[in-house]
Amino acid sequence: MTSELIGVAVSVDLAIAWLATSMVLLPLGAFALAGLAEIVGAGWRDEVLAAVSRALFTLTTIAGLTAAALFGLEGGRPVHHVFGRWFSADGAGAHQAYEVGVLVDATSLTYLVLTSLLAGTVGAFSLRYLEGEEGAGRFFRAMMLFTAGLSLVVVAESLGLLFVGWELVGVSSALLIAFYRHREGPVRHALLAFAIYRICDAALLASLVVLHHASGTTSLPAAFEAPLSPTVAALFGGLVLFASLGKSAQLPFSGWLPRAMEGPTPSSAIFYGALSVHAGAYLLLRTAPLWEGSTPLRVTIVMIGALTALLGTLTGRAQTDVKSGLAYAASAQVGLIFVEIGLGLHTLALVHVVGHALVRTLELLRAPSLLQDVQRLEAELGRALPRAGARYERVVPRRIRTWLYRFALERAFLDTLASRLIAALRRATRALDAFDRRVVGAATSRASTPGRGVGASAGVAHGSTSEPPPAATKREGVTMKRGGEGAEADWPETVEGRR
Amino acid sequence: MSSTDPWIAIGPALGPAATFGAIVTLALTAGVVARAASTRSARWWGLLGAMLSLLLAILAARRRSTSSVDALGADALGADALGMDALWGLDALSAPIFPFVVALFAVITLAAPTRFASPTLLARLALASALALVVIGARHPLLVALAWAGSSVPTAIELRGRPGARAFVVHHVVSALFVVAGLFAAHVASPRLAGALLVLGVLIREGVVPFHAWVPSLYERAPLGSALLFSRAQVGAYLLARVLVASPLGSSATWGLDLLGAMTMLYGAALALGQPGVRRALGYLATSQTAIVLLGLADGGPIGARGAVLAIVSVGLAQTGLGLALWVTEARRGELRLDGAGEGVAATPALAGATLFLGLACVGLPGTLAFVAEELVFHATLEARPWIGVAMVTATAINGVLVLRIALRIFAGGVIGGAFGARRPRGGADLLARERVAFGLLGASLVTFGVAPQRLLSVGAEDPAEIRADVHVSADMSRDAHRREIHDDR
Known part of the structure; x- marks a missing residue:
């Protein structure tokens, strides 16, 4: 029996x-x-x-x-069920296996x-x-x-298998942001979002190895059985948190979310209103038994969430288009979910995720009909719709209110900071490139002109094949952009793109 | 091998004969292709030769030596016998790489744009492949040294008279001198000196920072097919694997190799992302990706070594595919740049899709072979040396952004100012049938082995500890057998 x-x-x-x-x-x-x-x-x-x-x-x-x-x-x-092994390598006492299985709770x-x-x-x-x-x-x-x-x-x-899905989500997100691929804006914004995803993915990969190093496995149920030491828990949790920040558009990576709205509205709804934006929260919930013993980490999660919620609310109120407003609202709500996770209120966080995803999806799907909706509501009310939170604004002194408005309009100056950082990185890369070309120049008696692109060289290369060089050596778009502002219009400036 | 294996009846000499046959076939192909009247006939002769050579290479890989990895060095130089067995053959390390080099030649020949692929170029590619095969398939150090020195000659001829040619020649002459001296030192001097000379020669050939100057220059100046074949065959990485497997480095040398590898990955990735020209960006990407192999091999562990061998194959195939897609695009449009908006995705969706997929595949898209390779190297490295691992994941993240940037900047975003500024989509013709076959085969191989990599992993490098034991045992056994033969003769 x-x-x-x-x-x-x-x-x-x-x-x-x-x-x-x-x-x-x-x-x-x-x-x-x-x-x-x-x-x-x-x-x-x-x-x-x-x-x-x-x-x-x-x-x-x-x-x-x-x-x-x-x-x-x-x-x-x-x-918990393991279906089998994807691949494995072993020898000399070392063993590395990639198992495929599910954990359903x-x-x-x-x-x-x-x-x-x-x-x-x-x-x-x-x-x-x-x-x-x-x-x-x-x-x-x-x-x-x-x-x-x-x-x-x-x-x-396992965290290894989770990483596979995480990468697929990142790639598909970037492709959908660049859905209107004939336009420059979506392409820039897709690159920005993907860059942030990749940086954060690196942290997830590192967390995976920290877990493997500490527990000898990346299988979550097995790792849950042996608690990590406080230091390892803080390190592991810190890396998981960093990975979550990118996908969930939390500070300091919240800037990409409104730009991701360049994609078609249904994709905005499902990715940035409902599902993708909550992936970071899920990652934290899923791995919570491994890091929740670290109080400093939990405090950090609460602080980041609270700050994102505050700035998201403030910035969202100054937006002039509905999708940007909704994006900041989503970022703020996910911030609150982070606060709940940091406080250990996991069930509340899960309920919040479900409620927020449903409401935000509805709002985003209705966004193209916003004017009609407002008109209908105003017709029903017989007067203009009241501004949400207007009474709180009146409490704030006028001078501070003006400063806060400017602060919100400038998106908390995060874009400016990011632009400066990127500009510094670009300068460093260019200096490195110039140095590298000088090295080549020193090694060759007939060095190419520094900064010269592929054009002349490509022509030379084509010559070697006894075939005519390509007819069009300069495309219209390239010629137009070279030397002027277009030369500066490379991908890192994406943060300036959607003003 | 079981007794039911049909190959067993053919005899033990089949492996060396097939190895030699694959090399000779490619060398003969070079001769036939050079005499072809047109690019079209040169391409088909080249493909025929490549297919024959590939069949022989696969046969040779199947009939690889029963010992895990054969010694390459002192003993062989002193060997009296110069028969087929003594000169040619594959082992566990060379078995996966030998057919891979032939496959690279085949796919480059198939996809090379007609306007650039003259019979002379295709013949030089065949010759370069044949010489690379000699480095991999030869068991005698003298042959390896000669082929090593000669394998850069066809590419040097492509660069003749151009800026960058001197840098290339200087680097590769020095590299050849180091390798020849290293192999000689293995015979007459200490193994330590030999190892150091060989590693130095290989590092130059692999374009590891600070010996990387010739790589972006090669990609920028030479026909892309030549540059891809020369740098992505990764003959240097193969030789390094052989050297390190036979005599692992001490801790200080490992530390130095780690440092160079991490620096190369980060430096290459950072510079690739900042390039305005796509060819130079591809060159730096190649530099950065090469370091994965280096780091996988550095600690001499089994996981890293397997990841490294797999990375040679997977990253080589994927990056060659990406480079070919860009070469094909260049043939349709002229120079390609990354500092402006692109166009043509509507006109060439298959070409744009191939560029994106192969680009992502070379930075470890899950489900492709490079993911498996990178995963193994990451684990091996991060477990043993976390700071190197951090450099690796950072560089891989940057490289991921680069490949998406390449795909989007070349094919998308051409309309500035929204729909009102719309131009008619341009971009030339989409993929031709032969190009579809080439990219389809590359994609299918990367995905098939990515989803089911175990078979390839078991063909790859075996446990270095066992390998080293085998090397010594086989060397001892061959000495004993030699002595016995002499005794019997008397």
Whole structure:
């Protein structure tokens, strides 16, 4: 009898594990098939992709809800299942294995169901919103990759596997920010967001190795069993926190979020209002048992969250476009979620995540109809809509109010600081480059003119092949930009882009 | 190998013969291609030769020596026998790299833009590949030394009379002198001196900072195909692996190699990101990525060594693909720059997609082979030397931004000022059928081995401790066998 019960429990666990895994594999498979069809020149029509997306997210939502129901029936016991090994290398006593498995608990199931529910909702909205628009298929493909990546982040049983999903989320985010790729702004902003993602991803990678070094494993359930020493916990937590700051647009990396709104509204809703922006909070919640013993780290999380919430609220009030305003509001709310996580209120943080994601998605999806909504509301009220928080503004002395307005308009001067930092880095890189060219010059009797680009050299290179050099050696856009302000218009200046 | 293996019946000499055959096939291909009447026929002759050579190379890799890694140095110089077995053959270290070099030549030949790929250029590429194969497939140090010195000659000829040629020649002559002296020293002097000379020669060849000056210059001046084949085959890294596996460095030398590797990764990444020209950026990216192999090999551990061998193959394939995509784009548009907005993504979506994917694949996109390689090297390095690991992850992060920058700056963002400033999309024709095949094969290999890398990992380097034991045992055994033969003759 007992063995039968154990057998049933094991098979239910396995069912939950497979259901959770299907929520990663289904979107990933659909993305792979759609991508493959595109590569062989038989790309799916937008309508087909949209229909596939609809079916896909319906299936994943059903899978998520079924897994949640089974999880509830099993009494909310976390399910840990390892499917097998991706790769391994060993020898001389050293061993490195990359295992593939899932860890399903209340937090991950909540995120998992939220992900497919919102992806499905936004997908359905996008059918109309992007109908007939160039690149609609690209949008659906990127969304499939994003959903697969985020679901992997949520269910991964090890920090190594989580990192894989984390990277996929970053790449798909950048591609969607640059969705309107014929325009310069989105391209700049995608580069800025991706640069911040990459810097923060490096911290996640380092945290992974710190954990492996301290616990001998990156498997989270195994690591939870052996608490880290306070110093290691602080180091590990600090790195995880740094990784979270980028994805969740917390200080000092909050500047990219409003710029990410350059993408189509549905992607803004799902990425920066609902799901991606909460990935940092999830990472902290998921790894909390490993770092929550470090009080200084928890204080740091609370301080960063509170400061982001304060600045986000202040800055958002001075924005003149709805999506920027919503972006700062989202950043502020995630700041509050960070405060809750730092204080150890994990359940409250999870509820806050769900509530905020749903409300923000609705707001962002309604953003294109804002004027109509305001007019309708004002018609119903019979007067202009009251300004939220106006009474608090009156409490602040006029002089301070003016200064605060300027402060908010300048986005807390974070962009200015970032621009200066980037300019300094650019100067350093140029100096290094000039030094490097001088070294080449010293080593060669006929050195090229410093600062000269590829043009002349490319021409020389072409000559060697006894073939004519390319007809167009200077493109219109390049000629226009060289030497003037265009020469300065390289990627790091993106922070100045959206004023 | 089990007794049911069909190859066993063919005989033990098959491995060395196949190794020699692959090299000769490529050398003959060079001769045939040089006489071709047009680029078209040169390309197809080149491909035919590459396919034959690749088949032989795979056969040679399958029939690799049963000992893990053969010694290369003192004993072999004194060997009396000069038969096929003594001169040619692959082992655990060279088995994955030998076919990889042939594959590089094949894919470059297939994708090289017709306007740049003259029969002369393709013939030189074939010759350079054949010489690189000699370095990898030869067991006699004299052959290795000669091929090492000769393998840079075809590329030097490409650069003849151009700025940067002298830097290239100076670096590679010095590198050749060090390697030849190192191999000679292994015979007559101390192994320590030999190791130091060999490592120095290899560091110059690999373009490790401060010996990197010729790399961006080569990428900037030479036909991209030549530059890619010369630097991405990573013959230097292979030789370094062989030297370090046979005689690991002391702690101070490891520390020095670590420092050079970390400096190279960061320096290359920082300078690549700041470049206005795409070719130079690619050169610095190559410099930065080379250091991954160096760091993987530096500590002599098994995980790092496997990651390093895998990185030679994965980063080599991906970066060659990225370079080819850029070469193909250059053939359609002229010079490519990164300091302005790009265009053409609408006209050339497949080309833009290939550039983006191969770019991300060379910085370790999850699901590709480079991810596995970098993961192994990261773990090995960060576990043992955290400060080096920090440099690695930082440089990799910067390189990731660079490849996205390359893809977006070349293909996107061409309309300034929104829809009102819209121009007609330009960018030339999208990928041709042969280019699609080349990029498709590269992408498929990177993803297939990225998703299922274990088979490749087990072909790669074995445990260095066992390898070193094998080297000594095989050297002792060969000496014993030699003595026995002499005794029997008497």
